[in-house]
Amino acid sequence: MNGPRQARPQTSVRHRTPSQDVSAALLAAAEDVLDREGLAGLTIRAVATEAGVAPMGVYNRFGGKPGLIDALLARGFVLLREAILAAPGHGLVRLRNSGDAYRQFALAHTHLYTLMFNHPDDVAPSPETLTSAVESFEALVLLVTDAMSRGDLVESDPVEVGQSIWCGVHGAMSLELAGIGFTPDRARTFHLMNDAVLAGFARRRDEQPLPRRSRS
Secondary structure, eight states: OOOSSSSSOOOOOOOOOOOHHHHHHHHHHHHHHHHTTTTHHHHHHHHHHHHSSSSHHHHHHHHHHHHHHHHHHHHHHHHHHHHTOOOOSSHHHHHHHHHHHHHHHHHHTTHHHHHSOOOTTOOOHHHHHHHHHHHHHHHHHHHHHHHTTSSSBBBBBBHHHHHHHHHHHHHHHHHTTTTTTTOOOOOHHHHHHHHHHHHHHBTTTTSSSSSSOOOO
């Protein structure tokens, strides 16, 4: 997926309709089924049972399992974007915290996160889902741009920097979720990686670019 050249401003709040609420409830039920039973157990009937509706209600809104999975993908990227933007702090510290938020999202939504980056071949992401995916990356670019404007990062292409950061956090989480690792403290290993990547782009490379983390 090619990144955008610059981050978009945050969108305004959208008012939900009752139909959107039903769809959101069905997607929440679908994620519960996915978390509990995996992709093989994610069926229209299982989701309908989880949500307490007739299977036709799921078909009416998503058209079938591929449409349901596509909607789950879009939901996942929306949640990821919200997690990134909710990171506290400013500048470089907020960027580091957004990496921690990325990890926590992947751990809290393991099956959904895996599905977002490895969906079945018969599921073609809709334009809306692709937009959600791009917007989740744009959230990271927005934080990179802010850090550059504050003088925390060397001025360069924020998309390239964002892509490098994403490569680091996504690669680390892919290994962690696959159970591949040789260190006893996975969180510490992730933090060391994240801090090293950010330090490489920091303006003041001869100084400590980030406050030290607590060892607790």
